[in-house]
Amino acid sequence: MTQLITLYDIPAAKPNYPWSPNTWRTRFALNFKGLPYTTVWVEYPDIEPTMKKIGAKPTAKNPDGSDQYTVPVIVDPNHPVDGSPVVISDSDDIATYLDEKYPELPTLFPAGTKALQIIYSQSFMEKVFYPPVMILLGEALPVFNPPSQKYFRETREKAFGKKMEELSPRGPGREEPLKKAKEGLEAISAALEKSGVTEASWLTGNTPVYADFATAAALIAIKRCAEEHIWDHIKSASGGRWERFLDRVEEEYGRID
Incomplete structure (x- = not known):
């Protein structure tokens, strides 16, 4: 056992x-x-x-x-x-x-796909997660327990030389990173559709792979760390494709043990 x-x-x-x-x-x-x-x-x-x-x-x-x-x-x-x-x-x-x-269990990296999966996952982070990352940093404190709040505040303020409240851009400066993230999602959607990857399939076929989970992990972090209207903006990309994708991954593989 x-x-x-x-x-x-x-x-x-x-x-x-x-x-x-x-x-x-x-x-x-x-x-x-x-x-x-x-x-x-x-x-x-x-x-x-x-x-x-x-x-x-x-x-x-x-x-x-x-x-x-x-x-x-x-x-x-x-x-x-x-x-x-x-x-x-x-x-x-x-x-x-x-x-x-555990080779007898479903594989995360089917033969010949590991390098491409890692490259895709990094590209997704660069196009979607990193543009609004300062917004996430500035709004993440309420997610944590007090000991982590204190540590996160002290280390990030030291690293960036600003108060946490100053990290998250406001006004026009807030719209640009959200626009970039949404454009990134739409560009990825277009590339997937062109490659024959529809909403009904996973990245490499009928079974999810590691890059599917890396994608879902980035999306769930945005959803849980940012204010609700930030996620509303992100999830509206590509006609809601990415929200439906995350819902599917969470339902099938989001167990917390």
Whole structure:
């Protein structure tokens, strides 16, 4: 019997309301493969000490050169190394690991598609998620619990040299990034339709792949971190195609364990 995998994620003020695009990639992947897992919720200031304690690798460098620790991280007791569970950091690396260790389950990266999926996923982030990211940063605080609110405010204000309330543009400066995100969605929709990828299909055919989940993860982060009217603007792109896509992914693969 497959033992529970542990997924480390950041909690929200609302119970069972994950919001991070990175951890949603992994959550969708675990649900798609049907792997049993449990979630350990870690507040922002506790991520580094917790990840160090469980032996997770850093995923980046801070501006001062120190190691940066992030989530998602999984701990998998089913394929131990030297008698210890395997600890994997970073959503893309986790997806690769899951395919390698559970080849009998539905695959996230069908043969020959991994590079193209990663390129597509990065392009989606650049065209859709990054343009309004300052709006999201400026409006994200109410999503978090108090310990994460304090940490998020302090670290982002230090990084950007502004108060959180000043990060989210207002007036005409607010419309331009939203316009870019919507145009990005419409351009991607047009390219998919031209390639024969209709609403009834997934990116590579009749079964979803990792890039489908990366796309849904970006959309759900916008939906949950921004004010409602921001999501209303985004979801109206392409005649509502992307809202329907997200609804479909959430319904089929959005379980929270």
